[in-house]
Amino acid sequence: MESENKYLLPKQGLQDLILALKTAGYLVIGPKIDQEAIVYDEIESIEDLPRGWTDLQAPGQYRLKKRDDDAYFGYVVGPRSLKQYLYPPRQLVATATRDGQRWEFEAIENVDEKYAFIGVRACEIAAMRVQDRVFLEGAYVDPLYAKRRESALIVAVNCTMAASTCFCTSMGTGPRCNNGFDLALTELADAFVIEAGSEKGEKILRDLPSSPVTTADLDQEQKLQQQAVDQISKTMNPVNLREDLLANLDHDRWAETAQRCLSCANCTMVCPTCFCTTVEEVSDLTGDNIERQRNWDSCFDIDFSYQNGAIVRDDVRSRYRQWLTHKLATWHDQFDQSGCVGCGRCITWCPVGIDLTEEVAAIRGNRE
Amino acid sequence: MVVELSAVKSVSPWQTHSVRIVSVKAEIPGVMTYRLKFVDQAVGNSFTVEPGQFNMLYLPGYGESAISVSGYDPENNELLHTVRAAGNVTRALSRLVVGDELGLRGPFGQGWPMETARDGHLVLIAGGLGFAPICSAIETAVQQSSRYRRISILAGARSPDQLLYGQQYNLWKAAGAELRLTVDRATSQWSGNVGVVPLLVNRIEISDPATTTVMMCGPEMMMWYTAKAATERNIPAENIWLSMERNMNCAIGHCGHCQFGPAFICKDGPVLRYDKIASYLKIKGL
Structure with missing residues (x-):
C-alpha cells in the first residue's frame, strides 16, 4: 500500500524539518525571493520561503504574483537549479605554488559543504541524475561533485501546478517525484503529505511531528498532483528526436533562429544539465601562487570553440545548432539519455523567447 | 561513446605532475621537440602511454595546452612532445630551457589501434x-x-x-x-x-x-x-x-x-x- 509510507505533516512541521536539518549539520538551501524571482538560496527558517507567491512563466517572461492562498511551494521552478551548488559557477580545482625553481601542484579534493535542498522538483531530480552521469559515471569522476552529491539530502516537492513552459511529461521526468529523494512533500491546503525515499529520510521523518494520513488527504494529494499534469500544455515528442535533428544539420531553420538568438548564453546558464566550463589561471601579484579556477562557460560564447587562431563555430547559427543538437541528440550518444528534462527554463529565461520545442517542431516540419 | 565504469580512476583528474625538460630539439622554424622526464620517479614508473594519446602540458599562470605524444621511452620514463609555439602556453613553453620544470596531466584519450592493424x-x-x-x-x-x-x-x-x-x-x-x-x-x-x-x-x-x-x-x-x-x-x-x-x-x-x-x-x-x-x-x- 502506497499510503503506508505516507504521513501528514502540519505546515509548521516544515520549521521542525529545517531545524532538524540544520542540527544535523546541513547547509539548508531552499526557495527564497531574490530580485523578483524565486531562487534557491540559504534559508534559516520557513519565514524565508516564498509563502503566498507564485510565478507566471511564458517564453521570455517570468513574473511573481501573489497567490490567493498561503502555499509555501505554490510556484514552479526559478532560474537556479541544484547545479548552482553541486557544480558551482566558480570552483577552485587545483593550485600551483612556486617553490624556488620548482612548482608544487595540488588538486583540490575536499569540500566542506553538506547541503540539504528543500523544494526540489521532479525535473530537478532528473537533471541531477543527468549530471551524475556526466561527472560520476564516466571514465573520470569529478571528486568535488562526487563529495557534494554524496552528502546532499534532497527534500522534494511534488508539483501541484505547471507553467506554460513546462513539458516534463513529454520527457518522462515528472511532475511526480518517484525516486531520487530522501523526503518528498505534497502541499495540501492545510498540511503536507510527507514520505521518505531513503533511510536518511526515514530517520529524519521519525522525529518530525507527523500523524497518519487519511483517505481524504490522499485523495486531495492525488487530485493536486493530477492538477499539475493537467496544466501541462507544452509537448515535445522524444521519439526519434535524435535522428530527426542529426538528419537536419543543414536545415534552413538554424539560420532563421540565428536571426532571433542573441547568443547571450542565458539558456545554458539556467539549464540544470548544461555542464560546460573553462579553467582559468588566477594568479596573485607575485605570480608565485596560481589558482586554477573552473568557471561555467557556454557553447554560445564565441571563444568557446577557439582553436589554432580560429573560431570553429563562428556564427550564431552554428552555436545554436550545437546547443540544441547536443542537448537533444548527441547527448544520447554520449550518455545514453537526453540532456533535456523538460523544465522549460531555457524558454522562460531566453530574452527573446525562443522555445526549443517550437524549434524542434519547425525542423521536423510539423510547425503548428 | 559510453564509457566503461571499470575505467574509473581514483586519483583526481586535476592532479598535475612535475616534469623536467631533459632536452630540446629544434625541428623546423617555431617547432621544438621536448624530451620530458617525471621529477617524481614513482609517478614516472606508474606512467604508461599509448601511441596517439596526448598530455596536458601546464605552464602555471599561462594555462594548459593539449599536446600529442610523439614518442615515449618507457625505460627512462621519458616523453617526447613536438610543439609549435603558437598560443600563450606554447610560447611560454618555448622560452623554457633544459632543466626547467613544467606540469603535466595525462595521458588522455584513445590512441592508434596498433593491435587491430597487426599482420596487415x-x-x-x-x-x-x-x-x-x-x-x-x-x-x-x-x-x-x-x-x-x-x-x-x-x-x-x-x-x-x-x-x-x-x-x-x-x-x-x-x-x-x-x-x-x-x-x-x-x-x-x-x-x-x-x-x-x-x-x-x-x-x-x-x-x-x-x-x-x-x-x-x-x-x-x-x-x-x-x-x-x-x-x-x-x-x-x-x-x-x-x-x-x-x-x-x-x-x-x-x-x-x-x-x-x-x-x-x-x-x-x-x-x-x-x-x-x-x-x-x-x-x-x-
Whole structure:
C-alpha cells in the first residue's frame, strides 16, 4: 500500500524539518525571493520561503504574483537549479605554488559543504541524475561533485501546478517525484503529505511531528498532483528526436533562429544539465601562487570553440545548432539519455523567447 | 561513446605532475621537440602511454595546452612532445630551457589501434604538424616491424623545410618502411613529390585493401580527401583512423569544449574511426 509510507505533516512541521536539518549539520538551501524571482538560496527558517507567491512563466517572461492562498511551494521552478551548488559557477580545482625553481601542484579534493535542498522538483531530480552521469559515471569522476552529491539530502516537492513552459511529461521526468529523494512533500491546503525515499529520510521523518494520513488527504494529494499534469500544455515528442535533428544539420531553420538568438548564453546558464566550463589561471601579484579556477562557460560564447587562431563555430547559427543538437541528440550518444528534462527554463529565461520545442517542431516540419 | 565504469580512476583528474625538460630539439622554424622526464620517479614508473594519446602540458599562470605524444621511452620514463609555439602556453613553453620544470596531466584519450592493424599493411599518413601524433605510431610500428606485413609512411608539408623528423627517416627506411614525401611548394634541391598528401595514396601499392589500416593526422581538409582517396582504393572505412583536434580544456570529457558531433575529442578521440565521423566531417561549424 502506497499510503503506508505516507504521513501528514502540519505546515509548521516544515520549521521542525529545517531545524532538524540544520542540527544535523546541513547547509539548508531552499526557495527564497531574490530580485523578483524565486531562487534557491540559504534559508534559516520557513519565514524565508516564498509563502503566498507564485510565478507566471511564458517564453521570455517570468513574473511573481501573489497567490490567493498561503502555499509555501505554490510556484514552479526559478532560474537556479541544484547545479548552482553541486557544480558551482566558480570552483577552485587545483593550485600551483612556486617553490624556488620548482612548482608544487595540488588538486583540490575536499569540500566542506553538506547541503540539504528543500523544494526540489521532479525535473530537478532528473537533471541531477543527468549530471551524475556526466561527472560520476564516466571514465573520470569529478571528486568535488562526487563529495557534494554524496552528502546532499534532497527534500522534494511534488508539483501541484505547471507553467506554460513546462513539458516534463513529454520527457518522462515528472511532475511526480518517484525516486531520487530522501523526503518528498505534497502541499495540501492545510498540511503536507510527507514520505521518505531513503533511510536518511526515514530517520529524519521519525522525529518530525507527523500523524497518519487519511483517505481524504490522499485523495486531495492525488487530485493536486493530477492538477499539475493537467496544466501541462507544452509537448515535445522524444521519439526519434535524435535522428530527426542529426538528419537536419543543414536545415534552413538554424539560420532563421540565428536571426532571433542573441547568443547571450542565458539558456545554458539556467539549464540544470548544461555542464560546460573553462579553467582559468588566477594568479596573485607575485605570480608565485596560481589558482586554477573552473568557471561555467557556454557553447554560445564565441571563444568557446577557439582553436589554432580560429573560431570553429563562428556564427550564431552554428552555436545554436550545437546547443540544441547536443542537448537533444548527441547527448544520447554520449550518455545514453537526453540532456533535456523538460523544465522549460531555457524558454522562460531566453530574452527573446525562443522555445526549443517550437524549434524542434519547425525542423521536423510539423510547425503548428 | 559510453564509457566503461571499470575505467574509473581514483586519483583526481586535476592532479598535475612535475616534469623536467631533459632536452630540446629544434625541428623546423617555431617547432621544438621536448624530451620530458617525471621529477617524481614513482609517478614516472606508474606512467604508461599509448601511441596517439596526448598530455596536458601546464605552464602555471599561462594555462594548459593539449599536446600529442610523439614518442615515449618507457625505460627512462621519458616523453617526447613536438610543439609549435603558437598560443600563450606554447610560447611560454618555448622560452623554457633544459632543466626547467613544467606540469603535466595525462595521458588522455584513445590512441592508434596498433593491435587491430597487426599482420596487415599499415599506412601512416601525416600532414604538417599532424606528423607529431603519427610519429608515435611510426616509432611503435618500426620497432615491431615484424608485426606488420608492410609499413608505408606518407607525409606532406607546405615546403621541404617544414617537414618534421628528417633525421629519423633513414632509421624508418632501414626498418623496412616505405617513405613517400610531398610538398606544396618545392625548392631546387627537392627530389620528392610535389602536390597534396591525398595524391600520395594513389602512388602506393595496396595489395589487400581488406587487411590494410590507414592512420592519419593533419588538417581536416587533408584528412577528408585522404580518407576519400583511401576508400576509393577499396580500403574499408572501418580500417581508416583519423586523429582529430578540437580545443581541449579539461581533457576528461567534463568541459564540453572539444565536442565534434557525438564525440568528445578528448576522451572518445583524438583517434576516431572514419566511418563513425564521416558524416560530420564536411559540416561547417560543427
